Amino acid sequence: MTSLLETEDETMLRDAARGFLTEASPVRALRENRDQSRAYDPGLWREMAQMGWTGVLIGEDQGGADMGHRAAGILAEEMGTTLAASPFISTAVMAATALRNAASDRLSQIAEGGVTYALAVDEGAKHNPAQTSVSAEKSGNAYLISGVKTFVADGRSADRILLLARTAGSAGETAGLTVFDIDATRAGITRDAKPTVDSRDHARITLDNVEATGADILGTLDDGMTLIARALEAGQAALAAELSGVAGGAYAMTVNYLKERKQFDRTIGSFQALQHRAAHLWSEIEVTSSAIINAGRVLDTSPKEASLAVSLAKARATATAKLAVSEGVQMHGGIGMTDEYDIGFYMKRARVGAEWLGDYGYHAARVAQARGF
Amino acid sequence: MVEETTEQSGFRSEIADWITANCPSSLRSEVMDENLIVWGGKNWKFKRQDQKDWMEAAIARGMTAPRWPVEYGGAGLSRSQEKIFREEMARLEAPTPLESFGLWMLGPALLEFGTHEQKSLFLPPITRGEIRWCQGYSEPGAGSDLANVQTKAEDMGDHWLVNGQKIWTSYADQADWIFALVRTDRDAPKHKGISFMLIDMRSAGVTTKPIRLISGKSPFCETFFDNVKVPKSYGEGISSIVGEVNRGWDVAKHLLTHEREMIGGGARGLLGGRSLGDFLSSLDDNILADPVIRTQAMELEIDSLAFAMTMERYKDQAQSGRGVGNASAMLKYCGTEINKRRYELLMSAAGSEGVEWDGPHGALAPEWLRTKANSIEGGTSEVMLDIISKRVLELPGK
Structure with missing residues (x-):
């Protein structure tokens, strides 16, 4: 097994990311986004592009920094720590992975920050790509795509959409799916904002006889599942890393509060009932971080065999983030329930992250399958 | 890499x-x-x-x-x-x-705190399997509060006179020598008056008595010291006390860190590398169809795999020369709690066959009962959480 210790390069990247995000995108920035009804700050995204973050998974020949999935995880984790909102996972992780595996020449646009993407996969309340029923019917030389996609992250703001549609077979089958790379403003597309608790961009996308051609197909006709699965795994690993950052951020805020708040003439952090809960939470975060690092390492070394590592990371991160934010709000007491205080933002993002790209049960089932249950 | x-x-x-x-x-x-x-x-x-x-x-x-x-x-x-x-x-x-406990614990303590003469006398027989050591730490009144050691060693000039009782001394009835915490200064604050003493188990006045556990026969013993004369010196430069007199707590603390890593590590590889699913299925082919057992098994598998990775990460960290320090308390806490969960699940899966002392699954019942001690021995889970909150999280005392 590859060592899970952080390398010097990784520590430098983490320190740089932390320094930047603490300044440029503290939790206050998320509050401002929310109050101004915007999903993210385009200025922040431009700066991320300038630092090479948008090209983290893109080859140098396409203008990327080609730092790999573990590096993408470190960036996502630091974004989670300050709740920095951006289309990073949708665009720089998932779309970049799909486009790279399909050798698309749009990669350089992602690397330079010139285009953002959303992945339109889910159609119900739970993540289940094989259940895709949005259909792309062959009509002469073109396809006519119709149906509804739900819970499309960055779906309102994205410039382009990677759309998973059925070109053959029926819902439930992994074969017969195809990925289309289309402009988000193409005729027949309606994007309805579905404001979510985490104040980020989520949309319901209705497709009404949207016209696409063979040139819009990314990868191979009817074999889109292979392509999208790799992109989803990359996204799941990055999201797991983000959630681990969310857990770490909530934990840090909570432990600081325990050291400051006084009740009964004592610092509440001196109460053993709270100490043990905080120590348990720290332990869970430590254990989860190993699974996060491992997922990044496996994606970098054997991307085709990453399913177990990725699902393990997403499951652990989902559970740990949930624990961290629940404990965080409880240990803050009344102030933790107020909108004025930041801890609630962590709880909301943890809940959305728990559902996005497969919930605990989805990933637990994948772990069980990989482990021969 | x-x-x-x-x-x-x-x-x-x-x-x-x-x-x-x-x-x-x-x-x-x-x-x-x-x-x-x-x-x-x-x-x-x-x-x-x-x-x-x-x-x-x-x-x-x-x-x-x-x-x-x-x-x-x-x-x-x-x-x-x-x-x-x-x-x-x-x-x-x-x-x-x-x-042996000599290889795991006394050796590392001597290498860290012993004199050259002490090492020369005691270490080679350990490596040759000639002398078997046991550990005398806990006492009936010194469990989690280990520093409350009451076994006393009185200074009698050329020897120490040892009186008292140790408990949970594993294999004391098989051991040749014991390394024990004894109180050499009754007036000092409790952490300050303890010494780390090496005692020949054949000395007059040393007796042992095995302890029967809820899981049955066990290697644990009670060890009694009744006017035991321990020479101050076993030869030139070879004190019977490791480190300084009254500074035995430093040695003990150093060793406890070793012990915690060992016990925490026990949770790994217990199933011989097989997945939990395979193991459960070997008990009963249909057991994974039970939705509650299936859910618990998936959760346990996820937590066990992540914990195994964490053990590896910490081992690599220790081997890279960067210490693990007080975070070893986390390994002990998580590892033992996972092991207890694992055996609860195995017992549920085995059903009524699991509760037989000598059933089709061999020693499952006594093993299950024995795991309950994992989160007690070597520092309870609560003591581990205390260590984490005070030393890692730096939460205030009072």
Whole structure:
């Protein structure tokens, strides 16, 4: 097994990311986004592009920094720590992975920050790509795509959409799916904002006889599942890393509060009932971080065999983030329930992250399958 | 991942050849079983010739204590060489030739706190399996509050007069010597008046009595000291006390960190590398169709895998020279809690067959009961959480 210790390069990247995000995108920035009804700050995204973050998974020949999935995880984790909102996972992780595996020449646009993407996969309340029923019917030389996609992250703001549609077979089958790379403003597309608790961009996308051609197909006709699965795994690993950052951020805020708040003439952090809960939470975060690092390492070394590592990371991160934010709000007491205080933002993002790209049960089932249950 | 140097890969192939040539094939790929552990000591009788051959070959090369200096009976391996040795042992399925509390605990304590003369007298017989040590820490009134040691050692000029009782002394009835915490200053604050003493178990006034646990027979004993005379010196420069008199707590704390890593590590590989699902299915083909057991098994599998990775990460960190420090309390806490969950699940899966003392699943019931001690021995889970909150999280005392 590859060592899970952080390398010097990784520590430098983490320190740089932390320094930047603490300044440029503290939790206050998320509050401002929310109050101004915007999903993210385009200025922040431009700066991320300038630092090479948008090209983290893109080859140098396409203008990327080609730092790999573990590096993408470190960036996502630091974004989670300050709740920095951006289309990073949708665009720089998932779309970049799909486009790279399909050798698309749009990669350089992602690397330079010139285009953002959303992945339109889910159609119900739970993540289940094989259940895709949005259909792309062959009509002469073109396809006519119709149906509804739900819970499309960055779906309102994205410039382009990677759309998973059925070109053959029926819902439930992994074969017969195809990925289309289309402009988000193409005729027949309606994007309805579905404001979510985490104040980020989520949309319901209705497709009404949207016209696409063979040139819009990314990868191979009817074999889109292979392509999208790799992109989803990359996204799941990055999201797991983000959630681990969310857990770490909530934990840090909570432990600081325990050291400051006084009740009964004592610092509440001196109460053993709270100490043990905080120590348990720290332990869970430590254990989860190993699974996060491992997922990044496996994606970098054997991307085709990453399913177990990725699902393990997403499951652990989902559970740990949930624990961290629940404990965080409880240990803050009344102030933790107020909108004025930041801890609630962590709880909301943890809940959305728990559902996005497969919930605990989805990933637990994948772990069980990989482990021969 | 760092590439292995030529020197390292040379050592790897050399050590693999040595293991292959010296570890009898009848021992390799043998299922790990408590009854197969070689403990050594004056009372030890080998049940198998191949174990004796393997131990003697290992002794000849210092490989019973790979990291210890050659002059004290070790092999003088570097950290990275030892890692390679362990990896090759695992790969070739060779069992550890000799295990003992001397190798695990007293040795590291002497190497850290002992004089050259103490090391020269006590370490080589440990590496040769000649002297078996036991550990005398806990007392009836000193459990989690270990520093509350009451066994007293009075200064009688040329010797110490020891009176008191130890409890949970594993294999005290088999051991030749004991390393014990004794109170040498009754007036000092409780952490300050303790010494780390080496006592011959054949001394007049030492008696032992085995303890029966809820799981049945156990290696644990009570050990009684009734006017035991312990010489102040076992020879020139060889005090019977390790480190300074009244500073035994420092030695004990150092050793407890070792012990915690060991106990925490017990949760790994217990199923012989098989997945929990395979293990459960071997109990009953349909058991994973039970939705509650299936859910618990998935959760446990996820947590166990992530914990195993964490053990590896911390081991790498320790081997890279950066300490693990108080975070070892987390390994002990998580590892033992996971192990208890695992056995609860196995018992649920085994159903009524699991509660039979001698049922179709062998020692499952006593093993399940025994796991309940995992989160008590070597510092309770609550003490581990105390250590984490005070030393890692730096939460205030009072």
